[in-house]
Amino acid sequence: MNQLADLHTHTIFSDGILSPTELFTKAKEVGLSAIAITDHDTMDGYLASIHIAEELGIQLVPGIELSCYENARDYHLLGFFQDPDNPNLKKNLELFRHEREKRAERIVNKLKRHNIDVNFNDVLDKAGVAPVARPHIAAVMIDQGHSPDIKKAFDQYLSYGKPAYEPKWNFPVELGVKLLNEAGGVAVLAHPGRYLPQQILANFIQQGLDGIEVIHPSHSEETQNYYKSLVDHYCLLSTGGSDFHGSREYDATNFGKFAVPVSSIEAIQSFLKH
Template sequence: MFADLHIHTTFSDGASTPEEVVRMAAQAKLRAVAITDHDTMDGFWPARREAELLGVDILEGVELSTEHDGMEVHILAYCIGPENTRFQEHMDVFRNARLSRAQKIVTKLQHLGIDISFDEVLKTAGHGSVGRPHIAQVLLATGKISSIAEAFEYYIGVGKPAYEPRLKYHPAEMVMLVRKLGGVPVLAHPGISCADDLIVSLIEAGLQGLEVYHPKHPREMENYYLGLCRTYGLVATGGSDFHGTGMAGHGRLGEGKAPYTTVLQLRALAAANGR
């Protein structure tokens, strides 16, 4: 039995609804999934309702964006319930910062003579957490660019004319926050986001897991991070980083997965953290 513990839905920058994700997971014979949208847990409830009908286990999750030395570092927070009001207060701060950032990017695009509106971006995002991919989708839909990649390359990528920095948190801050609230912090796809010296410092801050199994981690890298997990007593998690069928740059549902026992390990850690 396996679990895919890194999945995005229409509640952030994914193309599939939480219900669709659960149905696909059941078809793929996955025992468990975690919906890990960016800065929101609103997709958990519809996913859980569908999961109860189909016999799929759902683990609470969210992906939090941080920055270290100019590089994005993502922390996966597991086992903090969406009913946790203290955590939701922090989510509100993150989401409001995303809205403000998106507004500033749209204003910069308008100053460049690119006529799109913030309302179009909000409509594209739907009930999801707004991000640069939604702006890129509007640019593509209105014919301003010929591909999503072009939006980042010429306009909204780091250092480009319409780029706007995000609200900056250091990954250690986020790790400590997740632990304080009783959750389990895991470093997402370490092979593509950070150096080993940061991993060691995050472990000292309270990091409890590494996302070992990921579509962009070759076998040699998986073995390396498994070794780190054994050395430091971390949980080895895994996920596809699924954003929807056919979404370029991301894995297929279940392509990155961990044994179902990982779900039990994460829940046991959360129970210990909450004592």
Template structure:
């Protein structure tokens, strides 16, 4: 039977990363919008995938297990989507864990630099100041700044940033992020297909083409932030390299009727592409 009237949105976020909705809600919304399927692609985590798949089985929506991995090349934030990864693969999960630890690694590096500058500060000082929330408190530079004010090293938070921990400060550090080619390799090693997310946002087609040549399976030609001209251009590029053409809304949620990026199904593609993503 032909699927030519069935569509899927291959790029959505949930509460597992920076979206606003439960994974199961994304699946329900896909059904309400008349889609046949949806992918869950949270940033650097697969924590929402299982719940979405269970909901999909309940209500008859195809759920594609996915991920969106944050990487950096040429100082640009590049996002690589992965589909049909083995989301229980221990090596893959450990790698994602390290990606999510970048912030705490940065804190440790900054504190070490401050100590080298003769300032008596420890990670314990910083954690003691961070509010003890029930959720996982993300400790970052504002908390380090507060400790510096507290200890009388600086008078204000602004001075803490200007002198020490802002990007021109004496103790600023930027831990290395992985390169997109590494993310592509990780996805493939976890049995998945790698797709370059929203190529139009990078404004660097040379880099996009280099990544394609490294070996990706698909290109997100249709994205909420692409202009019609960009969609034409990336369609050509995808065809030139015989890549799977994907589409995604990049849905993050709605609050008070206001939608971030686009609603679910805001960009969609024929569900037939799944057989290509699976085959790869």
């Protein structure tokens, strides 16, 4: 039987709704042999998963999903096998969390100027162990009766161009790649979507990019084949996963379905040795 791995999952330590214990229990149920915890801009979810992974006999891959930008466009980098105790990586992740808190506070102040009195401490409580983000603000707005649902909160106040919007602080792609590589990990471009131009990919490779997430729920078979051809052409790593959060209708059916052979993990480890 082919052993499968999901190399893209999220927990309550970013924007997922399951604890590490709940996620690994679910992974056991769907027959996964390995998981990478790739919470946004933190490795706390990975660290909190070590014990339960050992207990359930599921291989745990150290992971993260870094929020990055290039030419005013957002990109995400998946990191695998980087050392969570690397001083420079830790320093930059702490900076990221601090900048996100400052951004959230600016959003809350803008909301107050529009007579939406949201308490910043309530937002921090809603975020819990995760880096604070706009969905946490939206959730407090709903709790306090300022908005009927998250979509309305974003459409009226929080989205780009709306009254309380604040640009987010992200890592430049080159810095993100460097942080992951220097911490002993690989940098993989997450869910690049339909036909990322080759010149952009070539630029990322020059900056040290190691791979592409080929298998992802947003990638059609045609898109997967496109990225497979680029992986082969540039001799890159190929990864894949469900991008599981637990909060979306399709998460339950995608978990265990969008997976890659465990040999993909071995390929990353082999790459890091050379």
